[in-house]
Amino acid sequence: MQIPPYLTPEALTTFIRAALAEDIGDGDHSSLAAIPAEARNRAHLLVKGEGVLAGVALAHLIFREVDADLNVEQHLADGARVKHGDIAFIVEGRSQSILTAERLVLNCMQRMSAIATSTAHLTSLLAGTKARLLDTRKTTPNFRICEKWAVLIGGGVNHRYGLFDGIILKDNHVDYAGGIRPAIEATHAYLARTTRQLPIVVETRTLAEVQQVLDVGGIDRIMLDNMAPAQLREAVALINDRFPTEASGGITEQTIAEVGRTGVDFISVGALTHSVKSLDLSLKAF
CATH class of the missing domain: 3.20.20.70 (Aldolase class I)
Known part of the structure; x- marks a missing residue:
């Protein structure tokens, strides 16, 4: 896929920071309250439907913006045909950071995947x-x-x-x-x-x-x-x-x-x- 002119690093960073500010405000108090700052864990992105996966590249950028030390092990790329039970990636690092990034990653990927799926079907x-x-x-x-x-x-x-x-x-x-x-x-x-x-x-x-x-x-x-x-x-x-x-x-x-x-x-x-x-x-x- 040729990179379109609107997908600049600056535009993506601006989007991600605005979305995180909307969600986090002055802090992710649920994670800050319940999870020790030094705790480390991992989570996987589980597919629970069928369609075309989209937003993986964006998820990398979101995790990096929240915490540059989070590590993403990618299993599936954007455009992959997916089914229930597939694992798109595994993210590992500070537990608080994973939880803080979770909702924005899901909100973006769920809607992007729906659009990619509909586009592929109509095409x-x-x-x-x-x-x-x-x-x-x-x-x-x-x-x-x-x-x-x-x-x-x-x-x-x-x-x-x-x-x-x-x-x-x-x-x-x-x-x-x-x-x-x-x-x-x-x-x-x-x-x-x-x-x-x-x-x-x-x-x-x-x-x-x-x-x-x-x-x-x-x-x-x-x-x-x-x-x-x-x-x-x-x-x-x-x-x-x-x-x-x-x-x-x-x-x-x-x-x-x-x-x-x-x-x-x-x-x-x-x-x-x-x-x-x-x-x-x-x-x-x-």
Whole structure:
């Protein structure tokens, strides 16, 4: 997996420290009260479900941030297919440190593994088509870095990370701008004025809007929003490979294969990050 630009050491450290501050506050008083400071122990990460494991690399960073002397013996890597009873890793060191890191490690890995599992499953349903699975910005505030990372681990493709690294002219942008042409032309003028180079995606709702985009040009992808498969096929034929295409809007496990067969290049699914059930994991002393 190629490391995406948002996965910098600085960004990960900032996330981990903020999450630990939220959880620990002025101290992990349960561990400080009950466990001797010099006590040492070990625990293993037990998988209690089936899916795709994600967050192992992040767990290493969390343990290191809590206590640099904690040792992690890794048994399974990110992206591994797991089943009930598998052991992902063993962590050994100060007992207080293991307990302090436990919940953040589990919270991150359970949700990341759920997203990776869903991504891998939906990607498998696109076998035999050229369509690639995209995520969206429908993420948990302050947890996007982990959710986007999990999509990559599961075999999906990241859409833009935020509002700053790509332009998507959605329906409201088009309506507020007065139509497709003025929205695109204003965007070109803005990019020229600010000397920015950003990809431009335009959302379309009808074949007439698709034609308007084709008439103007100067964009990087056409999004086909909430179109039925028959309409998607028409749109793909109309575009005729002049621009990459993306299907979006209400696409589910039951419909994604048919959407993929329409010939679109990408399919974006918000449910990848906003509607998953965590994979059951547990950090157990032994």
